[in-house]
Structures are given as C-alpha cells and as structure tokens.
Amino acid sequence: MRLWGERFAKKPAEMAHEFTGSLRFDRRLAEHDIAGSIGHARMLGHCHIISAEEARQLEAGLERVRAGLATGELQLDLGSEDIHTEIERLLSEQIGALAGRLHTARSRNDQVALDVRLFVREEIDGLLERLAALQRTLVDVAEKHVETVLPGYTHLQRAQPVSLAHHMLAYFHMFQRDRRRLADCRRRVNVCPLGAAALAGTGFQIDPDFVAKQLGFDAVFANSTDAVSDRDFLLEFLSDAAIAMVHVSQLSAELVLWSSAEFGFVRLDDAWCTGSSIMPQKRNPDVAELGRAKAGRVFGDLMALLTVAKGLTLSYNRDYQEDKEPLFDASDTLRAALEVLREVVATASFDQKRMERALEQGFLTATEVADYLVRKGLTFREAHGVVGQVVKYCEKQEVGFAALSLEEWRSFSRQFDKDIADYISPRGAVEAKTSPGGTATPRVKEQLAAAREMLKV
Numbered sequence: 454m455r456l457w458g459e460r461f462a463k464k465p466a467e468m469a470h471e472f473t474g475s476l477r478f479d480r481r482l483a484e485h486d487i488a489g490s491i492g493h494a495r496m497l498g499h500c501h502i503i504s505a506e507e508a509r510q511l512e513a514g515l516e517r518v519r520a521g522l523a524t525g526e527l528q529l530d531l532g533s534e535d536i537h538t539e540i541e542r543l544l545s546e547q548i549g550a551l552a553g554r555l556h557t558a559r560s561r562n563d564q565v566a567l568d569v570r571l572f573v574r575e576e577i578d579g580l581l582e583r584l585a586a587l588q589r590t591l592v593d594v595a596e597k598h599v600e601t602v603l604p605g606y607t608h609l610q611r612a613q614p615v616s617l618a619h620h621m622l623a624y625f626h627m628f629q630r631d632r633r634r635l636a637d638c639r640r641r642v643n644v645c646p647l648g649a650a651a652l653a654g655t656g657f658q659i660d661p662d663f664v665a666k667q668l669g670f671d672a673v674f675a676n677s678t679d680a681v682s683d684r685d686f687l688l689e690f691l692s693d694a695a696i697a698m699v700h701v702s703q704l705s706a707e708l709v710l711w712s713s714a715e716f717g718f719v720r721l722d723d724a725w726c727t728g729s730s731i732m733p734q735k736r737n738p739d740v741a742e743l744g745r746a747k748a749g750r751v752f753g754d755l756m757a758l759l760t761v762a763k764g765l766t767l768s769y770n771r772d773y774q775e776d777k778e779p780l781f782d783a784s785d786t787l788r789a790a791l792e793v794l795r796e797v798v799a800t801a802s803f804d805q806k807r808m809e810r811a812l813e814q815g816f817l818t819a820t821e822v823a824d825y826l827v828r829k830g831l832t833f834r835e836a837h838g839v840v841g842q843v844v845k846y847c848e849k850q851e852v853g854f855a856a857l858s859l860e861e862w863r864s865f866s867r868q869f870d871k872d873i874a875d876y877i878s879p880r881g882a883v884e885a886k887t888s889p890g891g892t893a894t895p896r897v898k899e900q901l902a903a904a905r906e907m908l909k910v
Contacts, residue, residue, distance in 0.1 A: 470534075475774050479536045480529055481781060485571035486540050486564070487519045492667040493559055493647060500660050503554050511555050514548035515540075536568075537561050558659050560651040562681040562769040567647045569777070571668065573690055576784045577639045583791040584632045584697070585908055588625050590799045592904050595621040599897055602879050603718060603808035604817055611815035614879035617803060619892045622900050624704050629907055631697040638693050642686045645670035649680035652768040682768040684758070687776055691755040694783045698748035701790045705744035708797065712738050717807040722800035725793075744794055750786050754779035812879040813853060816844050821876045821885055822854070829868035839866050 465473070491512050498508025518540060521527030533539040545552035598617035605615035645668060648654070648661035654677040661673040674680035711718040721738050729735035757779045761772050819840050826836035843865050847853060854877040862869035875881055886892040890900065 473534070473771070473774075474532075475535045475777070476529065476531055476533050476539060478778050478781065479774075480539075482536050482565075482568040482572055482777075483522060483529070483540065484519070485568040485575075486536050487515050488571060489564065489567045489647065489668065490540065490544075490555060491515050492664045494555060495667055496660055496664045497554075497557060499663050500658055502557060502657050502659070507551060507554055510548055510551055511544075514544050514552065517547050518543045535561075537564055558650065558655040558657040559647065560649075560681070562651050563646050563649040565773075566649070566681055566683070567645065567668075569780070570642055570644070570646065570670075570686065573642050573686065573780070573784075574639060576788075577635050577642065577690070580694075580697075580784070580788060580791070581632055581635055583788060583795070584628050584635075587791050587795040587798070588628050588632075588904070589908055590795050591621045591625045591628070592901060592908070594798060594801075594803075595619075595625070595897075595904075596901055598803060599894060599901075601803065601805050601808065602812060602883055604811050604815065611811070611817055613820060614812055614817050614882045615892045616883055616894075616897055617808070618897050618901070622897070622904060624700065625904050627700040627703070628697070629904075631693065631700060634693045634696065635690075638686065638689045640671070641689065643669075643671045644686075645673045646680035646683070649674055649677035652678050652681050678768045682765070682770075682773075684762055684773060684776055687780055688755070688758055688762065691751070691758055691779065691783050694787045695748070695751045695755045697787055698751045698790065701787075701794055702745045702748040704794060704798075705741040708741045708801070709738045709745065712736075712741075716811075717804055718811075720802045720804065721797060722802075725797045725800065740793055741797055744790050744797075747786050747790055751783045754783040754786075809879075816847065816854065817879060818854060818877045818882045819844060821882045822873070824885075825873060825876045826866060826868050831866070831868065 494503075494508050494511040494515065497503045497511075498505045503511075518527060521543070522529070527543055529536075529539050530542070533542065541552055541555065544555065595618035598621070601617040602614050603617055603620070604611040605613050605620065645661060645665035647664050647668075648659050665671075665673045708719060708721065710716055712721050721736075721741065723736070725738075725740045726736045727739040729737065758776055761775045765772055822843065823833065823836040823840045826839060827833050831839070843854075843857075843862075846861075846865075847857070850856075855874075859869070859871055859873075862873055876885070883892045884894060887896060890896060
C-alpha cells in the first residue's frame with residue numbers, strides 16, 4: 454500500500470523502494486502515530502469536517518489497531534513504505550474505506566513532525582527520571598562519605614585534599630545541569646505542528662488548538678512552513694544528550710582510573726566487571742569503559758543530524774527521514790548508560806585507607822601553608838615563593854611536611870610557629886575551606902541538603 458502513486462505510470466523500482474523505505478526503524482513511532490491520528494480524528498469531528506459518527510468509528514478503529522499491535526494479533530507488513538502508511542492500512546482492514554477520511558486536512562509532513570515530537574517528549578520524561586535516579590545515588594554515596602578525605606586532582610596531579618562527598622556532589626551538579634537542559638528543551642519540543650499540512654496549511658476550517666489540548670501540547674505552530682521543516686528541537690535534544698554523555702563518560706573514566714591497582718580508591722562490584730580470556734586474575738571495569746566510550750556514538754548522532762539539516766531549503770525534504778535513526782540511537786544509548794552507571798555507582802565500595810595513604814604524598818596542603826603565611830602578614834606571592842622552597846627542600850630530603858621540625862620551618866620564614874602543625878593535615882585542609890560551596894563539613898552538609906531539595910523538583 455502507498456498513500457500516493459496514481460500519477461505515476463510505473464511502480465518504484467524494488468531497490469528504490471528498499472532504499473527509501475523507513476518502516477524498519479520508524480515502526481517505533483506506531484504508538485505515537487496512533488495517538489496523533491486519534492487526536493486528529495477527534496478534531497475533524499469537532500470541526501464538523503467529518504460527522505461525529507465517522508470520527509467515533511475512526512477512533513474506535515485506531516484503538517483496535519493499537520490493541521492488536523500490542524497483543525501481536527496484528528502484524529506490521531515490513532514491505533510498507535513507512536509507519537504512517539502501515540497504520541492506515543491496518544485501519545482500513547478494521548473499518549474499510551472510511552479509513553481514507555482520516556487523512557483529510559493532514560499531510561505526512563505534519564504527521565511525522567507530530568509523531569517525532571510526541572516521541573521526544575516521552576523520551577525526555579524518561580531521561581529526566583533516570584538522571585534523577587543517578588543523582589539520588591550520588592547523594593546517597595556522598596552522605597556516607599562526608600568524613601572520607603582523598604586527593605583532589607588538577608592535571609591528573611594530586612592538588613588539594615577534598616572529601617569524597619564533595620567530589621560526588623560535583624557530578625550531581627553536572628547531571629543537574631543535564632536535567633535542566635532537557636527540561637528546557639521539552640518546552641520547545643512541546644509545540645503541536647498538526648494542521649500545517651504539507652507546508653501551506655489547509656483550506657479546511659480546522660482547530661489546531663483543539664488537537665494540541667487533546668495531545669497535551671503547550672502551544673501550536675505559528676508558521677505552517679516552519680512547522681513541517683523545524684528539526685531544531687531534535688538538534689537541541691541530541692546536543693543535550695551529547696553533553697549528558699560527556700558527564701557519563703567523565704564519571705565512568707574516573708571509576709576506571711580509581712579501580713586500577715595504581716589508585717585502588719574504588720572496587721567495582723563483580724556484577725559490573727568482566728574477566729580476561731587469558732589472564733585469570735583480571736577484573737576489568739568493562740561496563741564503565743563502555744560508558745566512557747559510548748559518548749562517541751551520541752556525538753556521531755548529533756553530527757549526523759547537523760549534516761542532514763545544514764543545507765536544506767524550505768520546507769520538508771525527504772532528507773529528514775534520516776533524523777530518526779540518530780534520534781533513536783542517541784536516546785537509547787543515553788538511557789542505557791544512565792541506568793547502568795547508577796547501578797555501578799550504587800554497588801561500588803570505596804577504600805578509605807588507600808585514599809588516606811595517597812594523601813601522604815604530593816604536599817597537598819601546600820596552599821594551606823601559604824595561606825598561613827598570608828595570615829601572618831606576607832603577600833600571597835611572597836608566601837607562594839616561600840612554600841615552593843619548602844617543598845623543594847622536602848623533596849630533596851625525601852620527607853613530607855609533617856617530618857619538618859619547627860627550626861626547619863623557621864629557616865624558610867620567621868613567621869612560622871608551632872601552630873603550623875594545625876595547617877598541614879589533610880583533614881585540617883578540608884575543614885579550612887569554609888567558603889560557600891567549599892569542602893568544609895558544614896558547607897558539604899549544606900550542599901547535600903540543597904541537593905535533596907533539587908531532587909524534589
């Protein structure tokens with residue numbers, strides 16, 4: 454069955470049919486196509502374009518198609534051109550020629566635009582839930598590790614002591630921005646294009662607002678040509694998905710690094726590791742590694758759609774058929790990555806002793822020593838230079854700050870006194886960061902409380 458063809462003397466070549474057909478992937482839109490068609494049928498009846506009885510029969514037939522597909526009683530013919538053609542074929546089997554009335558005042562152009570918006574809206578809602586679930590897990594871990602101190606890194610070099618809770622909350626805020634981006638994207642997705650028809654609107658006296666309310670849209674299109682050609686909302690969704698996958702990749706990369714023997718900060722549960730075919734001792738963090746790698750898929754999906762859209766003239770072009778596979782892949786990949794990463798984090802165990810041992814090397818409290826001298830009257834640049842000399846001396850002697858005598862401290866500056874011992878412990882350094890958003894316990898507890906409040910919204 455084709456929704457066109459009477460104007461042509463020949464059927465499409467078999468290879469052309471196979472090349473242009475989309476049912477193999479756009480069948481995922483079946484439920485959304487049916488929902489949109491029911492809304493359209495109701496509108497046609499509401500506007501007296503068809504009779505109320507015809508609208509009722511169309512809706513009943515569509516409901517039978519929906520139920521039949523759900524139970525398997527009805528099967529899609531994969532030889533059909535697309536999901537819209539196939540739903541209409543199944544509907545005609547249920548109610549006969551009346552099915553042909555459904556396409557009144559509608560084109561496949563505004564129909565597919567509607568289906569995709571319904572799909573993306575549903576996907577965003579599901580992703581928002583999964584992001585929040587991952588955030589809750591990060592907060593759960595953070596609440597258990599307010600007192601756990603580990604090295605914070607810059608340039609992958611030990612920098613300053615931080616609490617593990619503070620570190621986990623950094624990821625919480627990354628994913629919070631992802632939630633806000635997707636929620637904001639949803640507003641632009643939630644615009645109903647039905648009624649734009651092919652590109653110029655329709656001569657029938659339709660009521661787009663009625664359809665929009667039926668389908669839960671916040672607004673209707675303002676320009677019919679833009680309505681059928683707009684794929685900005687898909688580009689925005691894929692961009693948001695790509696950014697979220699950056700964060701998934703970063704957390705995954707850190708779990709891979711931390712689970713190595715060189716770090717040993719975390720042990721991933723056996724359920725989320727794999728072994729080696731040749732080395733019996735191996736526990737490979739393959740799940741986290743794939744979480745790190747799959748970001749590339751979503752980047753590719755975004756680039757594919759940008760490439761499709763970049764040179765198109767108004768209004769609808771068949772090129773837009775190529776928007777669905779990147780969309781489906783990106784959404785599926787992000788959803789799976791979020792679900793898996795939440796489980797990996799939830800079941801991981803953190804080795805506090807390994808973290809404490811890591812704090813003993815690298816002079817992580819050097820900034821606190823410099824701040825100590827600033828409080829004694831030196832400029833920070835002067836203090837920075839003094840502490841640099843102390844570090845160089847310690848490296849030469851192969852000792853840490855704690856091994857220095859007061860006499861040694863004072864050989865670098867007479868401002869040092871016996872209270873310097875209070876400034877060189879990792880715990881003291883953490884608790885000294887009392888500025889808003891800092892690592893001191895009261896600040897971290899404030900962040901935890903704020904995070905819990907964010908999750909209520």
